[in-house]
Amino acid sequence: AQTVTQSQPEMSVQEAETVTLSCTYDTSESDYYLFWYKQPPSRQMILVIRQEAYKQQNATENRFSVNFQKAAKSFSLKISDSQLGDAAMYFCAYRSGDTLAGSYQLTFGKGTKLSVIP
Amino acid sequence: GAGVSQSPSNKVTEKGKDVELRCDPISGHTALYWYRQSLGQGLEFLIYFQGNSAPDKSGLPSDRFSAERTGGSVSTLTIQRTQQEDSAVYLCASSLSGLNQPQHFGDGTRLSIL
Numbered sequence: 001a002q003t004v005t006q007s008q009p010e011m012s013v014q015e016a017e018t019v020t021l022s023c024t025y026d027t028s029e030s031d032y033y034l035f036w037y038k039q040p041p042s043r044q045m046i047l048v049i050r051q052e053a054y055k056q057q058n059a060t061e062n063r064f065s066v067n068f069q070k071a072a073k074s075f076s077l078k079i080s081d082s083q084l085g086d087a088a089m090y091f092c093a094y095r096s097g098d099t100l101a102g103s104y105q106l107t108f109g110k111g112t113k114l115s116v117i118p
Numbered sequence: 119g120a121g122v123s124q125s126p127s128n129k130v131t132e133k134g135k136d137v138e139l140r141c142d143p144i145s146g147h148t149a150l151y152w153y154r155q156s157l158g159q160g161l162e163f164l165i166y167f168q169g170n171s172a173p174d175k176s177g178l179p180s181d182r183f184s185a186e187r188t189g190g191s192v193s194t195l196t197i198q199r200t201q202q203e204d205s206a207v208y209l210c211a212s213s214l215s216g217l218n219q220p221q222h223f224g225d226g227t228r229l230s231i232l
Contacts, residue, residue: 004160033217033218035220037223042225043207043209043225043226043228044223044224044225044226045161045209045211045223046223047220047221047222050220052218091160091161093161095217096217097217104149104166104168104213104217105151105153105163105166105174105177106151106153106161106163106221107163108160108161108162109160110158110159110160111160
């Protein structure tokens with residue numbers, strides 16, 4: 001079974017600075033998908049960014065980018081120019097790329113609580 | 119367009135009662151998921167529906183939990199004889215079919231068992 005580990009329960013960053021959230025995962029599969037979700041106090045999980053394992057290029061979405069190291073099974077999220085609205089829980093998630101797996105559920109880490117200091 | 123809608127937003131009930139949680143997915147999304155988020159934890163997969171296929175129930179924690187999806191749209195998660203450990207936020211997500219399709223989440227139902 002796949003596991004996802006987020007080793008930083010809490011992180012803080014000064015407004016306008018850059019912060020990196022760590023995520024590692026364990027899998028024997030070669031094809032899979034990785035996601036970062038943001039969960040503000042409103043509880044809704046919002047997709048921040050996603051990465052296909054077969055793509056070597058790191059995904060980027062505006063101020064959000066990832067550092068995907070497939071051999072190391074690492075998938076960190078970098079937030080540049082941090083804003084107050086970035087404060088939230090951030091979850092890393094894994095999805096199998098095996099079409100025969102039968103189910104496409106996400107496996108989540110336990111999350112990192114990000115605080116942004118004005 | 120409208121996102122995933124869940125109701126009720128909050129539910130408080132006594133231990134031993136049955137509860138029903140509702141999820142209305144995004145129109146046209148064939149896949150629907152239920153997850154449970156306990157305090158301080160990540161999301162735990164419960165059940166998955168895809169079109170008319172048999173659901174994947176592998177994540178249901180006990181036979182007190184069941185779910186159905188009528189007409190390929192609205193889904194109901196039922197918990198019978200609730201226990202205090204069932205207290206959690208129950209999140210529903212939907213997506214188009216395909217491994218590369220992202221899941222879109224609702225705001226969840228916070229269930230509190232007294």
